[in-house]
Amino acid sequence: MIIEMARVRLFGPRAALAPTIRALQDVGVVHLVDTPPRAGFEPYPADALERRRQKHLAHALDNVEAAISGLATLDAPIADRGGAMASEGKAAWRAARIAAEVAALAARERALVDERDALRAYEPLFADLEDVLAVKRTSIYLLRLHAATGIAALRGALEKAIGADHELRAHELANRDTVVLLLVPSARSDDIERYLATARVERAVLPAGLGTMPLGEALGRMRPRLREVERALVVLRDEARAIARRSGGELAAARHGFHDALDAMAAETHATVSRRVFSLEGWIPARDRGRLAGALAREVTVEDVARDEWHGEDAPVVLANPELFAPFEVLTSLLPLPRYGSVDPTPFVAVFFPMLFGVVVGDIGYGLAILAIALVTRRRAPKLAKIAVAVAVYTIAFGVLYGELFGDLGARLLGMHPLWFDRQEAVLAFLVLAIALGAVHLLLGLVVAAINRWRRDRREAIGRGLTAFLLVLIAISLLALFEQLPAVFVMPAVIAMLATFAVIVILEGLTALFDLMAILGHVLSYARVMALGMASVMLAVVANRMHGAFGSLALGIAFALVFHVVNFAITLFSPTIHVMRLHYVEFFGTFFEPGGGAYHPLRHWSPRATAT
């Protein structure tokens, strides 16, 4: 449901504006809006001093955020603790110092990581280096080929250029390049230099720090340097953790403090002021009205803005549903918020979404599988898990009514019988059930719309009510025509239908005809419940028949299991989409009014508030 909001206006001495805003942050329930202009009041003017302070705070906050994110990248995250911030000036100065310290560490870390990665790329060479470097009077070349196939060509070209008087040792690197150690007698080094220059063979670039050394020396230094770099990285991260331990609380407190101070300054711009008085306006949940008055200083007055001074559509929307329904806000939140004063569809979704899903899937085995998924995911996604439990309960319940356990497996192995009807046989009964559910669902939507709009727009409310009545009359006529009700009902129902339709056309014009056709189309759209249900059960039945279709029992059972898994995956996806669509398009179309604004009360900053 949408909770009742009140619009309040606060008056107080101009000097009390800043303390009042701090008090509002403490209470955390007022969604401030721009205060409308009134005689003698002007928008709150921020002076040059305040603008400078705002700039200074924003810069300090940037430093705090940079330090916190820098520490996080150095594996030294800080816990989000509140606590009192030092004075703004001192906290800003400390933040700048810590940010600079962390930035220097981060820069060193980046350089070390780059060097470590470059050295690690050459790790496949390390095993070869010791004996290569031990050979005297040998020139060593380190070459890089971008394709392993180039080695054969290089080998052939070297044979031609200097004969067999050389040795090639190729190693594939992690990036798929090939690095080649070429060993030649020192006496042939001029020939090799000439060949490499003319053939444009790429020399491998050594990691920074080793590039200036002679190659032989650099190659020898690679392995020890890698160990040094890895040790340096450990030390550097220890330093970062030490900073996080030493200054983490200070940074967290400063982050909260600076955010709060900036939010408070932004809130001041909603105020209007006279020479001595300030005025602020905002929305609060009506139930928090008393809490607000109690939290403010005595010289600040809180008065309710008269109902005729504001429009319902301006009020922010807060949804508050019982614990059983609240998880289904996940599904309604995919659409825009309902307009204030309209109806929150969450409770209806909580009842009909799992029920329609159950009608479609209706299988004890699949229901138990969904329940298992809900249990596994209950910690990671508690809301979705609760929805899944509701869905599983209905799926199992309708599975019992249809007598289905993994399709017809229950009937074949355990002798299960449907308590209501067999979906494989009673196709027409299933279709009638689906359309009847649609009629009831839309009838409910129309009645909700009629009741909700009664105060605002009697004409529209009567139109919705009569459309609902027309739907009932159509159902009665059809039931009588198909001999489910006495035939005597037909004529009165048809006459009442014509009369009702005439009244609707008078009230809403000829467009009522199109509305009526759309609603009838929407009722028929619920036939998808039957279509998907039929498909689901037939796929399960086909899966069960596979064990005899492959000659081998084991192969047949394996295919049957795979088919059931595929059917289960389809079952999770397709009915969810279609049942959601039945709600969003067909059901919501009867009463849902989007356009509600989100409720953002002025409160103390928290990382979660930023994330949302």
Next chain:
Amino acid sequence: MEALWISVAAAVAIAGTALATSWAQARIGSSAAAALAEKPELRTTAVLMIAIPETMVVLGFVIAVLILLRGG
């Protein structure tokens, strides 16, 4: 012979609506993909738009079932 025509009628009912649905979904799907690249927040609308033409094939399926039931 009558059974053949009943089966053909049911097949036409489902095939025609399935083709219409797939054509509509192909058009809507490609447009939705382009829109989502620009505005990811339109995902719900996109899913709904893609699901809307399925009414055709659902009704085609229902008509096919009714043809088979009445004819059978």
